[in-house]
Amino acid sequence: MSDPATPSTSPRQALAGVSILAGLLLQILSFPAPSLPSHLVGYALWLATALLWRDIPQRTRWQAGALIAIGLALLITARLRYDAAIDWPAVLDGNTYVVAMLVGVSFIGLIGNRRGSRPLGRAMTGAPGIAGTWLGVHLLGIILNLSTVFMIGDRLARRGPLTLPQFLALNRGLSSAALWSPFFASMGVVMTLAPDMNYTQVLAAGLPLALVAGTLTTIELSRRFDLSDVAGFSLSPRSLLMPVIMALLVLFFHYALTPRLGIVSIITFLLPAAALATNLPQGPRWTLRRVRQHTLMRLPAMRGEIALFLAAGLLTLGLSTLIDAATGSGWTLFDRFGAREAVVSFVAIVASAVAGLHPIIGVSVLASMLDLEPARQTLFAFVALASWAVGTSVGPLSGINLSLQGRYGISGYRMMRHNLGYALAMSGLVIGTLLALDGWA
Template identity: 65%
Template sequence: MPSKDTLSTDTSFDTGTSSRQMVAGIAILVGLLLQISQFANAPLNPDLIGYAFWLAALLLWRDLDPRTRLQAGGLSVIGLALLAISQFRYRAEIDWFGILTGNTYVVAMLVGVSFLGLIGGRHAPGGERSSTGARGVVNTWLSVHLLGAILNLSSVFMVGDHIRARGRLETAQLLTLNRGLSSAAFWSPFFASMGVAMSVAPDMAYAGVLIFGLPLAVLAGLITRLEIPHRFALEDTQGFTLSPASLLLPVAMAALVMLFHYVITPSLSIVSIITFLIPAVALLINLPHGLSWPVRRTLQHARTRLPAMRGEVTLFLSAGLFTLGLSTFTQAATGNQWVLFDEFGALEASISYVAIVISAVAGLHPIIGVSALASMLDLDTTNHTLLGFVSLAAWGVGAAIGPLSGINLSLQGRYGINGYRLMKLNIPYALMMSCLVFAAIALMDAVL
């Protein structure tokens, strides 16, 4: 997840990092530190976290990809308008000083995960091997999936660039990269999708989601293995096979997170643990070079890498403001009497899943559909684990098929394939995965 299904694919600046961008990066770092301080119950106003992140978003606004700027601007304006209508038309009480805190937990997690870039410099050690044919499809999918479960979009570039160095990237390889990464959203605790799911469904049981999400990801790999060789000639198509050393970092970090979650700090959510644990590990690993070394690397990270996260930071904050506005308006206009569904069972969950995926096909990021859904439910009577699973499943399939999703925009920008062509080629995959999701939803509703 450094660069989590990244919403802005331009992660560099044309003329170097300006003073404005450096200030924004420092503001993001301050927001992260303020969020971590909340875990220790520091006597600080939590609204300051939102102020720091929003200051960075405003400073970086002009650098956003136009599509991200349009979506983020639209969400923010609608959210503010709904809050204003709620107060002046329906006399709702609005804490205007606290409206900027939506999704700050998720943004802080994304920033924390970006500190993986300070661990070892490169995420993929040498020793990888090439493979061809159907075996190459499996190895490529597995490599991207396992690395992407923690490193997110950077794993696609690692594997894709490695294959491209041996020749042109073909459509079959790009589809495999797309599906290998997006399917990790079904279960990985390091994905932005998990942060959002835990934000809208705070009582979600991660173990319950993992039981269904991990097999779903495996089936996504199996579908890719069976479908891609059937549709494309792969005799000379290059694949990518990870060396065991490449898996050391993902496995170690996942084990640490589970250790803290179940043993050391069971009172903290996985999102909270990831937020502070990865930066702490990164700093500890750099400490043998001297105390000043990790400080310098952290400041350099804040000046360069954090401003490049402008897309995800801005869109997630805007989605949080939109969610607050929509939920406040709904409650004010209906007197807290209206909800989208009287109950949230298998049928309602399936309808919600379809709606979010369709919105992704239409060009909206899955967080918008997930946020809108959560704002129209009575979370006190909703099965949070089922809601969380629907969010993750819709994100995993929606990111694969959505022509303007972060992964598809990145593949288009880096390797030159059209996002709408990827969408058309992924329609059979999305339909098959949706059938499996419906079955998983029905089973989850029955047993949880």
């Protein structure tokens, strides 16, 4: 069997690839050994970013540089103006767990036929194709989260560069899962902030709203674009086999083997492990060569994704630190959290997402300024989940749009412009749902 060809790479890029792999391995090692210095993951990933900085596309480099500068300026302001205590060695830790997951997900490329990609067969096109893409991302994304976008996006990209309708279907299919998925990062944040929420009520409100989002996406994109030649993701058994197996493995680890680990952590180590397991039957030398090729070529090619996520994490840390230092904790934003307050909070968080802030910032800031009684926590929880779902779809710096920009080159601001109408429609539906939820409370 012939060796896989490894194109040439510069020593600088090779060192960056090794540094990214080291960040992934350090993150995985921290799961069984939490005493391992957590800052090492961030240092390894930021070192790789610095080494690859000149290779990052100019638009992405400008955006990441602006986020880094603003984040550092906010931290310095919080320190000098409000005498905030800042753990400077930890300022590079933001979003490292997400970046480690993205690196782990990249090893999916080592799973499959070593002699080339399998043919996809006859692809669906038109509205059924868009609906299939949305549904595939949504159903698998409720468990595998962001990794599903890459699994399905890469499969669609085998037929040619992805088109705008495909990007929008990928974006909305995943972001709408935040409305109800118990495995989503949004739900994990909400369960921490509102431990007395009633998940049954959230599910009863969020799941139908998510299905409406899928229907709205299919109808809207069918009217706005000519979809006759736009390939979609077919929910055939062959298409779903590998993602479903991975989803079942994630659930098995989450509920049986490693219940203390979150879904993101499990994905981080499980996908590289699965890639190694599928290659080892070809022999250890073959496996080592494929990992080496992946480290030297694929990992440095992730420079855009990695830089944007790390920079956004630094911005989030700087903003949250400054807000905490400036506002303190001696007052509450609302005397009572009812329907009107819920609507105002939802609109404010979505507006901040359009301005470039991740919804987690707005949700965290809102929670820090409220004193919620147990009966009001379900309403707050749905505000947080809905603003996350709508905000991540339209926000140019949300995780999904940063990932699409870093991996496929689609501008987050272009995604924002084309999702504004969708966000407005969904906001109207969310506001109606919030009024109904306030009546249930």
